[in-house]
Amino acid sequence: MTVFLLILLVVVFGAWILQRRSFLLQLRSAERIIEEVAAGKKPATVALRRHRDFAGVAWRVEHLSEEHELLKQKFAEKTFNLDAILSSMIEGVLVVSKTHEIRVVNQSFCKMFNVPADALGQTVLRAVREAAVDEIIGETLDRGEVVAREISIATMQGEPRHYSVNSVPVKNPAGVTTDAVVVFHDISRLRQLEEVRREFVANVSHELRTPLSIFHGYLENLMENPKMPRTDIAAILKILSKHSRRLNALLEDLLTLARLESRRDRIDLAELPLRPMVETIAQEWRQKFATKNLSVTINVPDSVKLRADAFRLEQVLGNLLDNAIKFSRDGGTISMRAESQSDAVIVRVEDNGIGIPPADLPHIFERFYRVEKARSREAGGTGLGLSIVKHIVGLHGGNVRAESTFGTGTAIVLEFPATKD
Numbered sequence: 001m002t003v004f005l006l007i008l009l010v011v012v013f014g015a016w017i018l019q020r021r022s023f024l025l026q027l028r029s030a031e032r033i034i035e036e037v038a039a040g041k042k043p044a045t046v047a048l049r050r051h052r053d054f055a056g057v058a059w060r061v062e063h064l065s066e067e068h069e070l071l072k073q074k075f076a077e078k079t080f081n082l083d084a085i086l087s088s089m090i091e092g093v094l095v096v097s098k099t100h101e102i103r104v105v106n107q108s109f110c111k112m113f114n115v116p117a118d119a120l121g122q123t124v125l126r127a128v129r130e131a132a133v134d135e136i137i138g139e140t141l142d143r144g145e146v147v148a149r150e151i152s153i154a155t156m157q158g159e160p161r162h163y164s165v166n167s168v169p170v171k172n173p174a175g176v177t178t179d180a181v182v183v184f185h186d187i188s189r190l191r192q193l194e195e196v197r198r199e200f201v202a203n204v205s206h207e208l209r210t211p212l213s214i215f216h217g218y219l220e221n222l223m224e225n226p227k228m229p230r231t232d233i234a235a236i237l238k239i240l241s242k243h244s245r246r247l248n249a250l251l252e253d254l255l256t257l258a259r260l261e262s263r264r265d266r267i268d269l270a271e272l273p274l275r276p277m278v279e280t281i282a283q284e285w286r287q288k289f290a291t292k293n294l295s296v297t298i299n300v301p302d303s304v305k306l307r308a309d310a311f312r313l314e315q316v317l318g319n320l321l322d323n324a325i326k327f328s329r330d331g332g333t334i335s336m337r338a339e340s341q342s343d344a345v346i347v348r349v350e351d352n353g354i355g356i357p358p359a360d361l362p363h364i365f366e367r368f369y370r371v372e373k374a375r376s377r378e379a380g381g382t383g384l385g386l387s388i389v390k391h392i393v394g395l396h397g398g399n400v401r402a403e404s405t406f407g408t409g410t411a412i413v414l415e416f417p418a419t420k421d
């Protein structure tokens with residue numbers, strides 16, 4: 001009996017030991033599996049499932065692992081979307097903490113302010129070195145309010161850059177400002193255009209003022225002297241007529257420019273042989289050449305063809321001939337030449353007139369730019385001819401340049417794309 005009890009005790013104890021050992025082994029593998037889940041790996045729960053006590057644990061660990069994986073995916077997706085959005089934005093974006101440290105920054109911002117991509121964690125002032133930027137952010141963080149402002153930043157190239165800045169506070173559920181999200185929009189181009197428009201309006205006003213004040217003065221003179229001799233009246237009317245022609249020319253050129261810029265009048269491209277057009281124009285301009293005893297030479301091979309709008313091309317050649325006459329000396333020569341190259345058609349209108357000083361040469365295609373204002377005005381120039389030429393040639397896909405030696409002569413060279421046979 002005692003022996004039997006002893007054997008039973010040994011068996012029970014042995015079974016208990018075995019079960020305990022198996023339990024501990026399962027517990028260890030459960031620990032390992034949880035570590036795997038924490039490390040982001042897919043857990044191997046098969047061994048665990050076999051044990052009755054651990055089947056539930058295995059099921060929950062699997063569920064947890066799936067949840068973890070899903071969360072990871074969602075997080076990665078969100079980060080990817082945020083990164084994609086931030087890096088594709090033209091605007092510069094900055095997220096700054098309460099202590100003015102950069103938490104998020106996108107590529108556009110780094111480019112705008114020459115900031116290295118590893119600026120995260122640095123203070124705004126240290127990374128950007130612009131007090132105006134730090135000030136705006138400071139206002140948002142201190143007051144918890146949206147700040148919208150325009151700033152100008154000096155650049156190494158000389159031209160300042162202009163930005164519209166919007167700084168928005170980020171608040172926690174308690175309403176305390178924790179961060180600022182700042183968006184920078186580059187408005188330099190807009191400012192430049194405004195400047196060009198302002199300058200243009202000022203130039204036009206200036207050009208109109210001169211003839212109008214002349215009109216005003218002479219008309220008052222006529223009204224105050226009803227008995228003015230006929231010869232004096234005739235002289236005044238001649239001056240008025242000249243200025244009304246100038247006014248007209250100015251308005252015509254302004255209208256042409258406005259039309260070209262608005263592209264309301266589309267250009268009508270057709271393949272044109274150049275020689276007949278040049279010859280016709282030279283014929284039509286004979287009298288004008290004669291006023292200065294100018295001789296004209298034409299060297300345009302029959303084979304030269306252009307894809308061009310005939311009316312606009314005539315306008316270009318007319319403007320260039322007009323200049324060539326205005327700036328030629330008596331008895332000078334004007335030549336019109338053209339040649340077809342492999343990928344371009346080159347047209348040159350050349351004179352041996354007064355030429356253009358090197359310092360003025362880069363500017364002559366600008367609106368209202370004249371080397372000698374008085375001389376150009378006196379000759380009936382508006383200062384818009386070459387900008388019209390440049391615009392029209394540009395609409396044909398070509399370009400224009402000037403070659404000139406001061407005192408010797410000028411060549412305006414037009415380059416059109418070659419026509420395809």
Ligand code: ADP
Pocket residue numbers: 323324327351353354355356364365369370371372376377380381382383384385386387409410
């Ligand atoms: P403008 O109506 O004054 O001729 P343009 O725009 O046609 O205006 O030309 C701008 C300026 O370029 C002229 O005022 C003149 O100073 C210079 N220029 C243009 N063509 C010639 C040329 N063939 N010879 C010398 N100067 C020229």
